[in-house]
Amino acid sequence: MNLNRIKAIAWKELIQIKRDPLSLALAFLMPVILLFIFGYAITVDVDRLKTVVYDRDMSSLSREIVRGLRESGYFTIVGYVDGPAAIDRAIDGSGARVAISIPEDFSKNARMGRQAGIQVIVDGSDSNTATIALGYLNAAMEMAAKRAGLGTISPPIDVRLRVWYNPELRSRNFIVPGLIAIIMTIIAALLTSLTIAREWERGTMEQLISTPLKPPELIIGKLIPYFVIGVIDTVMSIIIVVALFGVPLKGSVVLLLFISSLFLFGGLSLGILISILTKSQLAASQAAVISSYLPALLMSGFMFSIPNMPVPLQAITYLIPARYFVSSLKGIFLKANTADMLLTEMGLLALFGLIVFTVAVKKFKKRVA
């Protein structure tokens, strides 16, 4: 291994990135754009649900309940309707997701201590939203009932939930740290997947392989500038996540950057390996997206909880490096995990990087065919 040759490759690569607007955009703009798109689009919190009310009771209690719903922030009352048919129309046609139907004897029953029911119709076509809406609705109605001085609820067992780590149960706090892993997966694989293929396509590789340059020198030289970019991207992402999305970073920034570096090493090496295997920029970029992004998105525990997956799928997730990065990110952001708690994750990320790097070095042949 010759440091001068590594330096020559790294410097050349850096100049090329600097002069190529597309590479620059990919390196610095894409992570920000992705972070915004994902950060704002992916939220499983439910708020401002469009709600219609069919109030046949027209009592102070029924009005109190509707007011309670509105003030909870989860429901937006978009209108009052005057019959079951109108409820159907509202849900089918005008975009209402929830309908509340209060029967005419509701307040009377409530005051007499009898069972007082409210009919709630939820648009179940989005089952996730529907389930969450029902939960909110129950809570909001209980609050309303209490405020109205009914005190109808005195269950024999008083369950008090206390949620740790993310006390407001804001899904954004839970999702956005993992998002850094998804974005870095895409960026890392895409950035490097083009670099070797481009040299084959432009004909410069034929010149390079006629020199004494050794495969590990070429690969390390090419990794260095993209590694630097990856670290800058990570720092940018952390700043956006904390400052813009308001996700608290409870653990150590240094530890976070260290684990990110381990992950980057593997991700960038994977891109290089793909580039070596495909020799074409188009094929390489597609292979990079499919092989890195999809598994990271679906099977890292970022979106779907791994313990809820069928066992065979769970087994596969162990092979996906993003899994370890996602859990490290969540751990550091939300639980202030320390290095000793993340030794397994760090070890496996480093192992993955080393394996991919070694395969890339072995697969790179200084021959044209």
Added chain:
Amino acid sequence: MTGLNNSRAASPDAITVTVAGLTRAFGDFRAVDGIDLSVLKGEVFGFLGPNGAGKSTTIRMLCGLLLPSAGSGTVGGFDIMTQTEEIKKNIGYMSQRFSLYDDLTVEENIDFFSGIYGVSGDKREERKEWVLSMAGIAGRRKVITRTMASGFKQRLALGCAVIHEPSIIFLDEPTSGVDPISRRRFWDLIYEMSSRGTTVFVTTHYLDEAEYCDRLALIYRGKIIAEGRPGTMKKEYMAKEVIEVAVGNVVEALEVLGREGFDVALFGNVIHATVDGAASAQPGIQKALEGAGITSTSIRTVRPSLEDVFVSLIEVS
């Protein structure tokens, strides 16, 4: 670097590149089919042939970029089968495609190849200045390579390929797509390097360039069909003679003579007829042209050019 020193110490006529039975097959197709070659140290060896004849495949095998399917050989004393990385330390190679980084400046390209070839210290600056003046681009070191004319690029590519002063350089069609003046200038550089003891192995399909070489090999369909010094080849391989016919209407005359059974080829704005004996054939040509009502301005016997030699050789094979 011992190989390099040994070859420098050897006698001027020492063989520096030699192959026997060199073959490369791609599936059923034999791009190079059992060729034998020897190149002497310090000579300019021209490797000629039409496109697709196997020139690039051969040069890539010699440079260690392509593993031969069969055969054996050495380049600079190193085995082309097992010591390709040693070969790469001792050669310079300029591939057919323009192979510099066209988004880097002139100076950045030179620095890059200095770094790759391990040219360092004072030598680095010295070689950089040499490349810049050799290529005639001393005032353009900050220019992005893409924007330069192809003649300059070609000379810069040559400079980068020899920045480490290799003992053998391989040039694969270095002058294709370059204007005639730049081509001439490029050949001056080749001579200059050869005069300093560098062996130059150059492929071309320009036959006028072949005349500049010390020795030639003609490859056709993967096989070497002729080899020797340009002058010797003209005598040895050209048993026939060439009659040059200058006429007003070249196309018509070509057709007429072809119909009469003459072996004719267009050669610039004249026709070359390859015949067994010039004296006996000349009246026949005259008669055929007159019969068709074509007046010739001159009909004379000429020394065959390399092109005549190769056209007849290729027709034979």
